[in-house]
Amino acid sequence: MTRPIVDDERAARLILAANVGDPARIGAQVERDGAVAVLDRLRRQPGPFQAPLRAANIEQVQADADRCAARIVVVGDRQWPSQLNDLGRAAPLALWVIGAGDLRLLALRSIAVVGARAATAYGLSVAEMFAAGLVQAGWTVVSGGAYGIDGSAHRGTLIAGGTTVCVLAGGVDVAYPRGHQALLARIADEGLLISQSPPGTAPQRHRFLTRNHMIAALTRATVVVEAALRSGTTATANAAFALNRPVLAVPGPIHSAASAGCHVLVRERGAMLATRVEDVLELVSPMGLGPEPVGAPTLPLDELPPTQARVLDAFPTRRAVDLETLCAQVGLGAGQVLSALGGLQARDLVISHPQGWQLRH
Amino acid sequence: MTRPIVDDERAARLILAANVGDPARIGAQVERDGAVAVLDRLRRQPGPFQAPLRAANIEQVQADADRCAARIVVVGDRQWPSQLNDLGRAAPLALWVIGAGDLRLLALRSIAVVGARAATAYGLSVAEMFAAGLVQAGWTVVSGGAYGIDGSAHRGTLIAGGTTVCVLAGGVDVAYPRGHQALLARIADEGLLISQSPPGTAPQRHRFLTRNHMIAALTRATVVVEAALRSGTTATANAAFALNRPVLAVPGPIHSAASAGCHVLVRERGAMLATRVEDVLELVSPMGLGPEPVGAPTLPLDELPPTQARVLDAFPTRRAVDLETLCAQVGLGAGQVLSALGGLQARDLVISHPQGWQLRH
Numbered sequence: 013m014t015r016p017i018v019d020d021e022r023a024a025r026l027i028l029a030a031n032v033g034d035p036a037r038i039g040a041q042v043e044r045d046g047a048v049a050v051l052d053r054l055r056r057q058p059g060p061f062q063a064p065l066r067a068a069n070i071e072q073v074q075a076d077a078d079r080c081a082a083r084i085v086v087v088g089d090r091q092w093p094s095q096l097n098d099l100g101r102a103a104p105l106a107l108w109v110i111g112a113g114d115l116r117l118l119a120l121r122s123i124a125v126v127g128a129r130a131a132t133a134y135g136l137s138v139a140e141m142f143a144a145g146l147v148q149a150g151w152t153v154v155s156g157g158a159y160g161i162d163g164s165a166h167r168g169t170l171i172a173g174g175t176t177v178c179v180l181a182g183g184v185d186v187a188y189p190r191g192h193q194a195l196l197a198r199i200a201d202e203g204l205l206i207s208q209s210p211p212g213t214a215p216q217r218h219r220f221l222t223r224n225h226m227i228a229a230l231t232r233a234t235v236v237v238e239a240a241l242r243s244g245t246t247a248t249a250n251a252a253f254a255l256n257r258p259v260l261a262v263p264g265p266i267h268s269a270a271s272a273g274c275h276v277l278v279r280e281r282g283a284m285l286a287t288r289v290e291d292v293l294e295l296v297s298p299m300g301l302g303p304e305p306v307g308a309p310t311l312p313l314d315e316l317p318p319t320q321a322r323v324l325d326a327f328p329t330r331r332a333v334d335l336e337t338l339c340a341q342v343g344l345g346a347g348q349v350l351s352a353l354g355g356l357q358a359r360d361l362v363i364s365h366p367q368g369w370q371l372r373h
Numbered sequence: 374m375t376r377p378i379v380d381d382e383r384a385a386r387l388i389l390a391a392n393v394g395d396p397a398r399i400g401a402q403v404e405r406d407g408a409v410a411v412l413d414r415l416r417r418q419p420g421p422f423q424a425p426l427r428a429a430n431i432e433q434v435q436a437d438a439d440r441c442a443a444r445i446v447v448v449g450d451r452q453w454p455s456q457l458n459d460l461g462r463a464a465p466l467a468l469w470v471i472g473a474g475d476l477r478l479l480a481l482r483s484i485a486v487v488g489a490r491a492a493t494a495y496g497l498s499v500a501e502m503f504a505a506g507l508v509q510a511g512w513t514v515v516s517g518g519a520y521g522i523d524g525s526a527h528r529g530t531l532i533a534g535g536t537t538v539c540v541l542a543g544g545v546d547v548a549y550p551r552g553h554q555a556l557l558a559r560i561a562d563e564g565l566l567i568s569q570s571p572p573g574t575a576p577q578r579h580r581f582l583t584r585n586h587m588i589a590a591l592t593r594a595t596v597v598v599e600a601a602l603r604s605g606t607t608a609t610a611n612a613a614f615a616l617n618r619p620v621l622a623v624p625g626p627i628h629s630a631a632s633a634g635c636h637v638l639v640r641e642r643g644a645m646l647a648t649r650v651e652d653v654l655e656l657v658s659p660m661g662l663g664p665e666p667v668g669a670p671t672l673p674l675d676e677l678p679p680t681q682a683r684v685l686d687a688f689p690t691r692r693a694v695d696l697e698t699l700c701a702q703v704g705l706g707a708g709q710v711l712s713a714l715g716g717l718q719a720r721d722l723v724i725s726h727p728q729g730w731q732l733r734h
Contacts, residue, residue, distance in 0.1 A: 134626055263624030263636060265495055266648040275624060278639070279646040287627040287636045 021335060021346050023070040024051040025086045029106035030067040030076065030210040039101035046339075046346025047105070067210065080185035080211050082108040085115060087354040093119035094358030097351050098255050099229045102222075104208035108184045111204035113175055116358065118204065122152040122177060123292060124227045126248050127161025127237035132270050135161055135238035138262055140168030142235055145289030147174025152203075154179060154231050156223060157196060159189055161237045161245075166199060176203040179230065181223040182215030183207055220244060228252035232296045235286055236261045239273030246273045253281060258295045260286035316359075319344065323352040324361060327371045334368035382696055382707050384431040385412040386447045390467035391428040391437065391571040400462035407700070407707025408466070428571065441546035441572050443469040446476060448715040454480035455719030458712050459616050460590050463583075465569035469545045472565035474536055477719070479565065483513040483538060484653060485588045487609050488522025488598035493631050496522055496599035499623055501529030503596055506650030508535030513564075515540060515592050517584060518557060520550055522598045522606075527560060537564040540591065542584040543576030544568055581605060589613035593657045596647055597622045600634030607634045614642060619656045621647035677720075680705065684713040685722060688732045695729035 024047035031054075032038055041050045067073045077084050085091045086106045093116050096103050109115055123146050125139055139161045143153045147169055155165040157178040169176035176199055180188065184205045187193040199205055208226065209219055224244060228234055228251035236259065239245035252259045261283040264271030277283035286292055316324065326341035327333060333341075339349050353369060356362040363372045385408035392415075393399055402411045428434045438445050446452045447467045454477050457464050470476055484507050486500055500522045504514045507530075514530040516523040518539040530537035539560045541549065545568045548554040560566055569587065570580055585605060589595055589612035597620065600606035613620045622644040625632030638644035647653055677685065687702035688694060694702075700710050714730060717723040724733050 138627060262627060263632075263639075263646070264626060266499060266623060266625075271624075272648070275646055275648045278624075279648070279652070285624070285636055285640045285646075287633070287640075291640070 020048050021046060021350065022086055022088065024048040025105050026070060026073045026084055027051055027067060028054070029084075029086070029104070029208070030073045032105070039103065039105070042105065042345075043101055043347040043351070044345045048346065073210075076211050077108060080110065080183075082110045082184050082211060085109055086350075088350045088357070088364065090357070090364065091115045092354050092357075093230055094354045095119065096226065096229050097354055099225060102225065103229075103351070104226065107206050107208055108211060109204055109206050110184045110200045111202075113177075113204050115177075115204060115206065118152040118175055118177055119154075119230050120358075121150065122154045122231045123296070124154045124231040124234040124248070124252075125161070125165035125237060126155055126224075126227060126234060127165075127245050128239050128243060128270050128273075129158050129160040129162075130240065130270060131160035131164070131238050132264075132268060134264060134268070135262075135270055136164040139164035139237045140171070142237065142262075142286075142289055142292070143168030143174070143176075144172040146292065147172040149289065149293055152177055154227055156181070156220075156227055156248075157188075157192055157199075157205075159191065163192060163195060165237075166195060166203075170198060170202060177230070178203065178205050179223050179227050180205060180207040180215070181209070181219040183209050183211040183213040185211045186214065188215045221247060224248040225251040228257055229255055231257065233258040233260060233292060235292055236274055236277060236283070238262070238264065238268075238270040239277070240269055241272050241276060243273055246277065249277055249281070249283065259283040260292055260295065262286050317352075317355065319348060320352045320355045323349055324356055324371075327362065327369070329371065332365045332367045332370040338369070381409050382407060382711060383447055383449065385409040386466050386711075387431055387434045387445055388412055388428060389415070390445075390447070390465070390569070391434045393466070400464065400466070403466065403706075404462055404708040404712070405706045407711075409707065434571075437572050438469060441471065441544075443471045443545050443572060446470055447711075449711045449718070449725065451718070451725065452476045453715050453718075454591055455715045456480065457587065457590050458715055460586060463586065464590075464712075465587065468567050468569055469572060470565055470567045471545045471561045472563075474538075474565050476538075476565060476567065479513040479536060479538060480515075480591050482511065483515045483592045484657070485515045485592040485595040485609070485613075486522070486526035486598060487516055487585075487588060487595060488526075488606050489600050489604060489631050489634070490519050490521040490523075491601065491631060492521035492525070492599050493625075493629060495625060495629070496623075496631055497525040500525035500598045501532070503598065503623075503647075503650055503653070504529030504535070504537075505533040507653065508533035510650065510654055513538055515588055517542070517581075517588055517609075518549075518553055518560075518566075520552065524553060524556060526598075527556060527564075531559060531563060538591070539564065539566050540584050540588050541566060541568040541576070542570070542580040544570050544572040544574040546572045547575065549576045582608060585609040586612040589618055590616055592618065594619040594621060594653060596653055597635055597638060597644070599623070599625065599629075599631040600638070601630055602633050602637060604634055607638065610638055610642070610644065620644040621653055621656065623647050678713075678716065680709055681713045681716045684710055685717055685732075688723065688730070690732065693726045693728045693731040699730070 143165045152175045153169040154177045155162040166176045178199045182188050184207045187196050224247050234252040249259045261274035261277040322342045362369050504526045513536045515538045516526040527537045543549050545566045585608050595613040610620045622635035622638040683703045723730050
């Protein structure tokens with residue numbers, strides 16, 4: 013149970029997240045007007061194609077989450093992984109999370125290991141090897157829970173005693189694929205299951221694409237172990253490229269269709285060739301000084317994104333401030349200010365209070 | 374039997390080539406003073422470490438070549454592959470050639486396919502596949518005649534009915550490795566055996582390095598199929614990089630030591646990943662208009678290398694001119710002028726006569 017920081021806005025986000033399948037559809041509105049206003053509009057003008065709200069109020073949303081032992085994390089919450097804000101309007105409105113770990117801390121030091129469902133024995137063993145090596149270096153392995161490479165990445169992490177995060181396309185309580193029911197249960201016990209879809213959601217086609225984008229955004233780098241040409245995996249890689257996250261691809265035999273996507277990523281997209289775990293580590297810790305999490309308080313203030321800089325400037329020196337005041341001060345919508353607060357919090361520049369937000373000294 | 378163009382200089386080069394194992398040792402002197410002067414010095418002052426000349430005169434050099442049905446090609450000869458001049462002082466003084474094909478024309482449209490002796494079944498099949506594909510596109514395949522990838526490249530070319538050039542480290546009459554005796558005999562029949570070592574020379578260690586440089590210089594691009602780390606094959610690739618020739622490397626399983634050198638070439642040296650023959654063809658014919666030989670008369674005169682431009686300027690408009698006159702005119706040594714003439718001839722700007730050289734109109 014996460015403490016609600018700014019009750020109305022947070023609750024409105026949760027209700028929207030629990031009811032609107034595709035956040036990209038209303039992301040722009042939430043960013044401009046804040047979730048309260050968007051939800052209000054939705055309630056008053058459901059429109060001809062708008063189904064009645066599935067979870068009409070915060071109590072129901074929370075009860076649905078409780079039923080599957082999930083917690084809900086939204087921007088501004090301490091566990092919110094602020095790198096998801098890089099997705100802009102396509103950022104999730106909320107995440108349902110099952111598992112004991114701290115999502116924000118795990119994500120800050122995470123690598124995606126993804127690939128084809130129709131993987132070869134070679135690819136499966138490589139995925140397991142990379143996962144084990146990343147665990148040994150202290151990294152969390154993120155993948156999509158699918159058959160093939162994803163499954164091997166999760167299993168290799170668990171076998172090596174590491175922490176793995178599985179990003180699901182459907183609800184966190186929907187075991188998909190069915191054959192991975194036991195694996196997903198173990199991940200729930202020892203790692204994290206997360207999803208931007210509310211509990212009970214079936215994993216429809218478009219949710220896989222959104223899921224792939226989230227994997228790319230959540231992690232420091234994406235390792236593609238095997239991928240067919242023009243596959244869901246190359247879509248994850250493309251999302252990572254678009255977000256300026258490093259992409260690495262594992263080579264394989266040239267006759268293997270399962271490696272063809274990897275080879276194209278290297279030759280045509282500029283992905284790095286990954287043959288050893290060290291190739292990944294070198295890329296995420298370029299100075300060879302060991303990996304360093306993103307968002308750590310190393311960024312000079314004058315390199316802050318403009319919105320974050322504006323919000324930071326609006327803070328009183330010692331007192332706490334509430335969201336409404338901040339919005340009025342900077343002249344931005346609640347959604348944008350909350351996004352900025354998430355980023356400032358991830359950089360340890362501000363902290364959240366029951367009364368609002370305060371500068372960290 | 375090649376007609377001697379400029380008897381003294383050519384003969385002196387042949388005698389030097391037949392006696393001096395490592396042309397780099399005297400290349401600078403020949404370039405500065407011409408072969409006649411260098412040979413003269415060598416004959417008068419053999420020095421304490423200088424063995425007596427093995428082939429003391431041109432008749433003996435020619436007889437040695439005749440005995441193994443080899444012809445000798447030097448810079449300025451019509452079959453001289455002028456791209457070897459890119460090796461500068463390390464360029465061969467002469468080449469011994471067995472086989473019916475035109476060395477210059479074949480080399481202009483040739484690709485090196487090279488790799489590890491300790492190749493895998495995968496590598497052998499890939500080498501054969503690339504060779505066959507290059508043949509189909511009308512290219513000559515050059516390799517080093519060694520066990521493993523080289524052998525497969527030659528065999529794949531022959532099986533596909535193409536022409537293959539084998540660059541040997543020892544003499545053209547020395548079947549090395551012994552197990553390739555039949556293969557080398559077939560290459561002599563259907564392709565070319567070439568070497569910068571005189572007949573009878575054993576393939577010593579340093580000659581393999583020189584051979585590898587020549588393979589890189591002779592060809593439009595080098596395809597590395599399999600290579601161990603820090604191997605003779607990576608030396609060939611490094612020579613190609615140094616000569617600004619494109620290098621392509623074939624990926625393989627990351628557990629395979631035979632592919633490790635290829636992966637390093639891609640990741641650390643900028644070699645292109647080669648998974649299909651088309652990847653090679655695209656690189657040597659960048660406009661997709663089909664391959665175009667180097668040295669074709671497409672280079673504008675004002676882009677000629679400075680020495681070639683000076684030599685070209687020194688030509689009389691209609692008459693033929695001999696080497697001595699040209700040297701006096703441009704104030705350069707016979708070796709440099711001969712190199713320049715080789716380049717001008719390859720560009721079809723000058724032609725050679727029994728009386729010397731003449732502008733082509």
